[in-house]
Amino acid sequence: MSDPFTTLLINQIPTHLLPTDKYKTNSIAVYIRQPLEEEHYTKVALIPQILQRGTMRYPSAQKLRQALDDLYGATLQTDVVKRGEEQIIVFRLQIANETYLSDTTPLFAKGIELLSEVLQNPLLENGVFHSRHVELEKDLLARKLSQIKDDKVRYANKRCTEEMFKNERYRLFSHGSIDQLEQLTPQSLYDYYQKMIRSHPIDCFIIGDLEQNDVQHTLSEHFSFPREAIIEWPRTEVVHEVTETREITEKMPLSQGKLHIGCRTQTAYADDDYVPLLVFNGVFGGFSHSKLFRNVREKESLAYYVSSHIESHKGFMMIMSGIDVHNDQKTVKIIREELDKTARGEITDDELAQTKAMLINQIMESNDQPFQLMERHYQGIVGGRKRTSSELMSDIRRVSKEDVQRMARKVQMDTIYFLTSEGEAR
Amino acid sequence: MAYETIEFQQLQETLYYEKLPNGLDVYVLPKKGFQKTYATLTTNYGSIDNHFVSLEGKEVKVPDGIAHFLEHKMFEEEEGDVFHEFSKYGAQANAFTSFDRTAYLFSSTDHVLKNVETLLDFVQRPYFTDENVEKEKGIIEQEIRMYDDNPDWRVYFGFISSLYHRHPVKIDIAGTVESIRKITKEMIYTCYETFYHPNNMLLFVVGAVDPENIFSVVRQNQAQKSFAEPKEIERFFAEEPDTAAQPRTEVNLSVDIPKCMMGYKETKIGLQGRDMLKQELTTDILLDVLTGPSSSFYEQLMEEGLIDDTFGSDYTLEARYGFSIIGGNSKNPDLLVQKVQQHIEKVKQDGLDPQEFERNRRKKIGAFLTALNSPEFIANQFTRFQFNEMNLFDVIPVLEEIQFEDVSQRLHEHVQDEQFAVCIVK
Incomplete structure (x- = not known):
């Protein structure tokens, strides 16, 4: 299968279009890329929230949500994610296709108009973001950040990442930090927003039962960002040799310990080794047939969940498991043994074949989910290498046991983080 | 065939x-x-x-x-x-x-x-x-x-x-x-x-x-397989009073921001088929009109810093039990509970807004179409519906036939003080 998207340049925004009648809705996403920087990352986290708080035409969040509801419950969601050492803002709009409604007034153009209102016409006061909206969103973000502690897995993940990358930009949390919130002003936030929409890369994705001409027409009418030359920034640093494995233990009242092991893979999306790394992860910990699940859970009954995950752009793999507070040493030992076995080439034909079948299935399945399909395509844009699903699948099929073994040798445990209880588990 | x-x-x-x-x-x-x-x-x-x-x-x-x-x-x-x-x-x-x-x-x-x-x-x-x-x-x-x-x-x-x-x-x-x-x-x-x-x-x-x-x-x-003769399965459920067992429960988990859930026990149970579907959808709309994200009440709570975007509502209806839930994270759960109860009491006296009813009905129609993009939703919901003699594909026709009076009637039927309970995790 060739590239499913057709890319058009509309008012200088690359717009990736996929016409299809598979869905009962039309899906639109706008991605904006930022370098991950100490100076700006909390602003980046806050800006999409402020934009959703109100526009000149819909001056409150309530008015904006009512406008969405009136479009047959259109949904607008924003997300801020880290991809390597970049911080990406995503706006996702999903809107019913009127073909399936009793009322057949066209909805797509109205949805685009509303999205453009949010992106290009925020509610301003004295030429900058509205101060009350900024205050409200600062308070909400502060609460969101402080209650990460209440979700133990998320907290452990964040802490392990901060420790492991303490001297790299990747340590910065995608949703910003409480310490920085105070100093942010409507002016500094608005200035950064202006910079973003003028000179940061923006991509637009559209999937639905739509004609190219109509899309072109609707977007050129509504999307007109004051674009300038796109800024240059440092690429994500991937290679980082591990000299020794650090162990960190943190305590708080809890009933299950959370073991997170951060590993370096020295491999990012654009590398030829990326696909072998995906297969390695599948053999080692990505699935319920993987070594980790079979040994830590099925054989030793140590955990309910245990898995490993690849971050595609930073050369990073995270292993996670929830275990009894007394079983950390034992579990780490088994995980290490399984990594060593893989590095020695103890990989069965079944493990390899099952992993490939599962990875290929995941890629095929994502083709049925509009936002996942966009996400995969965008991964190629951020990663600096285009891989169509058919290329990806044929590369997966070619991976050998030796390749998997080679990847296992490349993977090094960097930081072992254990969140455990003070005294006995509660 | x-x-x-x-x-x-x-x-x-x-x-x-x-x-x-x-x-x-x-x-x-x-x-x-x-x-x-x-x-x-x-x-x-x-x-x-x-x-x-x-x-x-x-x-x-x-x-x-x-x-x-x-x-x-x-x-x-x-x-x-x-x-x-x-x-x-x-x-x-x-x-x-x-x-x-x-x-x-x-x-x-x-x-x-x-x-x-x-x-x-x-x-x-x-x-x-x-x-x-x-x-x-x-x-x-x-x-x-x-x-x-x-x-x-x-x-x-x-x-x-x-x-x-x-x-x-x-x-x-x-x-x-x-x-x-x-x-x-x-x-x-x-x-x-x-x-x-x-x-x-x-x-x-x-x-x-x-x-x-x-x-x-x-x-x-x-x-190829043989099974015993099918038998009607006899299940026993203890007699359940209409009242809430305990109006207020607190759990201590030392969380950063308390979590609060409140709601009403359904006393109109034992329904099946289209009657059950209609009650489920009518109550869903009712809860959205009362406290949904597009309501003035939600906006007011947000302004007062009493809720964040985790605040929401949900209605569960099965053959032998049912309940509504309203809640989310709150810095001051006791004040939140008081405000929600006062608000609902006031709406009971003043009546619901017909425009809000129409907007939320529309929103539900769109949300259902979006859900039909998901095979997981279709299979799981269809099965649940079928076990209760309801048909998933009746959702839109039933939504279209619900009248404003149905929602008003539901408000007085479902919202009763003796059926109210709240749980707070601190």
């Missing part, structure tokens, strides 16, 4: 149905353009079915958490773990236990017929031994402890157990560390034999499939 064809013109969907001689209900919904197939095999048996007459005619009471325990053990076969059989054919398998149902499922983009057979075979071939039951206890204990640390889960169950005096919906689906220790192989077989008869089960296949191929594989597969 023994199957029926059911067309839903406005939605442009066609559903195929056949009841097999052994009682198994089989539904197939082909999705045009999809690559993925999703299949669920569900038994009408969940955590609340803990007191019943067994297949041998004995009245039995079983330990808490046994339906979920049985679900875990289903995956073990004499030859090993059934996950591997699925992985070989690129299928992702899983299962879940709810209050009322236990579902086994897979998704795959290839070898669908083979995977359907694997699904039927593993669920219809129990293999429980003293040893494998014992081994599972460690894994499930970790699953229970994981939920113990999860404040969202704790507030949800805390709320339900505040509402109910005796109904088993108040029991945690996984049971407790103590209750699962009492579970034996024999008890699991008793539950299996009573509730896993094909006559008590439903197979739903949705996605890239040809109905004839699915039916012929399922017919052949089932014809």
Whole structure:
């Protein structure tokens, strides 16, 4: 299968279009890329929230949500994610296709108009973001950040990442930090927003039962960002040799310990080794047939969940498991043994074949989910290498046991983080 | 060709149905353009079915958490773990236990017929031994402890157990560390034999499939197996008063920001079919009009810093129980509870806003269309609906027929002080 998207340049925004009648809705996403920087990352986290708080035409969040509801419950969601050492803002709009409604007034153009209102016409006061909206969103973000502690897995993940990358930009949390919130002003936030929409890369994705001409027409009418030359920034640093494995233990009242092991893979999306790394992860910990699940859970009954995950752009793999507070040493030992076995080439034909079948299935399945399909395509844009699903699948099929073994040798445990209880588990 | 064809013109969907001689209900919904197939095999048996007459005619009471325990053990076969059989054919398998149902499922983009057979075979071939039951206890204990640390889960169950005096919906689906220790192989077989008869089960296949191929594989597969004569299953539920058992419960988890859930116990239960569907949808709309994100009340609470975007509402309706839930994270849960109660009381006096009703009805129609993009939603919801003699594809017609007066009437019927309870996790 060739590239499913057709890319058009509309008012200088690359717009990736996929016409299809598979869905009962039309899906639109706008991605904006930022370098991950100490100076700006909390602003980046806050800006999409402020934009959703109100526009000149819909001056409150309530008015904006009512406008969405009136479009047959259109949904607008924003997300801020880290991809390597970049911080990406995503706006996702999903809107019913009127073909399936009793009322057949066209909805797509109205949805685009509303999205453009949010992106290009925020509610301003004295030429900058509205101060009350900024205050409200600062308070909400502060609460969101402080209650990460209440979700133990998320907290452990964040802490392990901060420790492991303490001297790299990747340590910065995608949703910003409480310490920085105070100093942010409507002016500094608005200035950064202006910079973003003028000179940061923006991509637009559209999937639905739509004609190219109509899309072109609707977007050129509504999307007109004051674009300038796109800024240059440092690429994500991937290679980082591990000299020794650090162990960190943190305590708080809890009933299950959370073991997170951060590993370096020295491999990012654009590398030829990326696909072998995906297969390695599948053999080692990505699935319920993987070594980790079979040994830590099925054989030793140590955990309910245990898995490993690849971050595609930073050369990073995270292993996670929830275990009894007394079983950390034992579990780490088994995980290490399984990594060593893989590095020695103890990989069965079944493990390899099952992993490939599962990875290929995941890629095929994502083709049925509009936002996942966009996400995969965008991964190629951020990663600096285009891989169509058919290329990806044929590369997966070619991976050998030796390749998997080679990847296992490349993977090094960097930081072992254990969140455990003070005294006995509660 | 023994199957029926059911067309839903406005939605442009066609559903195929056949009841097999052994009682198994089989539904197939082909999705045009999809690559993925999703299949669920569900038994009408969940955590609340803990007191019943067994297949041998004995009245039995079983330990808490046994339906979920049985679900875990289903995956073990004499030859090993059934996950591997699925992985070989690129299928992702899983299962879940709810209050009322236990579902086994897979998704795959290839070898669908083979995977359907694997699904039927593993669920219809129990293999429980003293040893494998014992081994599972460690894994499930970790699953229970994981939920113990999860404040969202704790507030949800805390709320339900505040509402109910005796109904088993108040029991945690996984049971407790103590209750699962009492579970034996024999008890699991008793539950299996009573509730896993094909006559008590439903197979739903949705996605890239040809109905004839699915039916012929399922017919052949089932014809090779023999089952006892189906029997009406007798289940016992203790008499439950209309009132809330305990108006207020507090749980101490030392969370950063308290979590609060409140709501009303449904007293109009025992419904099935279109009446049940109408009550469910009417109450959903009611809750959205009262406290939904587009309401003035929500905006006011947000302005006052009493809620964040976790605040929401939900309505659960089953044959023998039902409840509404309103809540989320709040710095001041007591004040929030007071405000919500005052607000609802005021609306009861002043009446609902017809415009808000219309807006929220529209929103629900759009949300349903969006949900139809998801094969997972279709299969799981269709099954739940069917077990209650409702039809999923009636959702839009019923939404269109609901009148403003229905919602007003629901407000006075459902919202009663004696049925109110709240749980706060601090």
